[in-house]
Amino acid sequence: MDTSELKNQIAIVGVGYTPQGKLPGRTAVSFHTEAIRNALADAGVEKEQVDAMFLYRHFDPLAGDYDTTAFTVAEQLGIRPSVVGQEKYCTRDWLFNSIGLLASGLCRYVVISYGDNARSGRRSFVKELSGGKATDDLAAFGDLSTMAKYAMQARRAMDVFGTGPEVWKEIAIAQRQWACLNPIASMYGKPLDDAGYYASALVAEPLRLLDATPSSDGGRAIVMTTVDRAKALGRPFAVLRGFGSANQPVSPFRLRVEDTDSAAKLASTQAFRMAGITCKDVDACELYDCFTYTVEATLRDYGFLEGSSPGEFITRTRIGPGGELPVNTSGGMLSEGYFMGLTPVAEAVMQLTGRCGQRQLGVLPGTRAPSVIVCSDNGAVFQSHVTLVLERGA
Amino acid sequence: MEFFEPRINGDTALFWEGCRAHELRFSRCKDCGKVRWPGAYLCPSCLSSEAETAVLPPEGTLYSYVIMDKPFHPSVQDKVPYVVAAVDLAENVRILANILEYDPETLRCGAPVSIAFADSENYSRPIARLKGAAK
Numbered sequence: 068m069d070t071s072e073l074k075n076q077i078a079i080v081g082v083g084y085t086p087q088g089k090l091p092g093r094t095a096v097s098f099h100t101e102a103i104r105n106a107l108a109d110a111g112v113e114k115e116q117v118d119a120m121f122l123y124r125h126f127d128p129l130a131g132d133y134d135t136t137a138f139t140v141a142e143q144l145g146i147r148p149s150v151v152g153q154e155k156y157c158t159r160d161w162l163f164n165s166i167g168l169l170a171s172g173l174c175r176y177v178v179i180s181y182g183d184n185a186r187s188g189r190r191s192f193v194k195e196l197s198g199g200k201a202t203d204d205l206a207a208f209g210d211l212s213t214m215a216k217y218a219m220q221a222r223r224a225m226d227v228f229g230t231g232p233e234v235w236k237e238i239a240i241a242q243r244q245w246a247c248l249n250p251i252a253s254m255y256g257k258p259l260d261d262a263g264y265y266a267s268a269l270v271a272e273p274l275r276l277l278d279a280t281p282s283s284d285g286g287r288a289i290v291m292t293t294v295d296r297a298k299a300l301g302r303p304f305a306v307l308r309g310f311g312s313a314n315q316p317v318s319p320f321r322l323r324v325e326d327t328d329s330a331a332k333l334a335s336t337q338a339f340r341m342a343g344i345t346c347k348d349v350d351a352c353e354l355y356d357c358f359t360y361t362v363e364a365t366l367r368d369y370g371f372l373e374g375s376s377p378g379e380f381i382t383r384t385r386i387g388p389g390g391e392l393p394v395n396t397s398g399g400m401l402s403e404g405y406f407m408g409l410t411p412v413a414e415a416v417m418q419l420t421g422r423c424g425q426r427q428l429g430v431l432p433g434t435r436a437p438s439v440i441v442c443s444d445n446g447a448v449f450q451s452h453v454t455l456v457l458e459r460g461a
Numbered sequence: 462m463e464f465f466e467p468r469i470n471g472d473t474a475l476f477w478e479g480c481r482a483h484e485l486r487f488s489r490c491k492d493c494g495k496v497r498w499p500g501a502y503l504c505p506s507c508l509s510s511e512a513e514t515a516v517l518p519p520e521g522t523l524y525s526y527v528i529m530d531k532p533f534h535p536s537v538q539d540k541v542p543y544v545v546a547a548v549d550l551a552e553n554v555r556i557l558a559n560i561l562e563y564d565p566e567t568l569r570c571g572a573p574v575s576i577a578f579a580d581s582e583n584y585s586r587p588i589a590r591l592k593g594a595a596k
Contacts, residue, residue: 199534272529320557
């Protein structure tokens, strides 16, 4: 696939935040609409200009909500996009869908949003059961939860790559250090040390509670358009220098950590080739971190560990504040908030446009202003992946 | 002990009925000879719909495993901790199984296992037994 003509043609021009944490009484729809309103205001785009809208995930409604659909969100924003979409199966099609619509000229402004009341509604991530009945074969073995699927891959990686809790702890602690520089992070003011990590309960061994992202209430949205329109808006923006997308549609228990054609590997190879970069050119990474091990697997598949063991490469000194490869500088989903792929993407745009306060790279001591940030978005259990190579637009 | 009765359908019946009879039954493509797994109407390799039954030997190696410490459903509260394992059989087939007897200190990926079956009221499922381990 030749994507070279699309290099530096697509921009992210707005980011929208909402209050986050535990916010009982708010509907999932209200988080979508508030995040989109704020993203449009950030971009300087009128709501009537939105001609495509993609929602992250169709989740089952919680806490008295009616079903959250793209139609409801559009209705409550008073807009009529030509294209609406909503992911049901945790795929990451939003990126190619948005780029295709913008590059073809079919659409001018695309919004992507996430909203959920997962925390106050106590969302269960046990898809293997519905009403206490099995929805697939996995429940027959008690293989319940997304976490168990990631744990199985993490356990294999321990024996194949020599990783383990001593590496995942570094990820959890480094991201907590970043969160302590981010006042909106759920873990702001809550530092974590080795003892705190090891005291965390084992949930699906080898993973602990602190290896998993907590759920949050809240929303987040971004606005995408072409670089020509982004320039006309006259505000700082981020540009897609490279991107890639891949799926590995196999049942989670059939995945192999030894695979050299994982979705993350294929998507990042496309993105890095298109951008004309290698790992050495990357100033920071904002990586999808549903679990600590996901960060390790992504760094490995992207090629950052080349020649190093996980324990040698992944240290809080390297990936934490002041380190040579900052990773998940908002605190990530583990310590900032869970907005699926929009947690990393929003933070990348904010860093590139210089709006990150005391955690801003280039301002924080020991860091340099970023020119290239790599983002990942990972869906299901390593089955769907997109990579973005972002630069500051001008 | 059992977990949740699997939903048996046209694609999965061969496997689960095999478990009831204590055999690892899969469909084998009549055209290219590959084993279809997970159960499927077409062969993902050659897209043929022709199939015959293959019985695989009840042994393999432990690909990986999870020790489930937290009950993710109230009805498994009295079952934790329990082990969910992925076992590589012959012909590139990997199945799930439970491990009932193990030493957490010596359990390792790559360990050779034999497959037995656990019968419960509503279904039977594969169990992986570590070879050489005390019963």
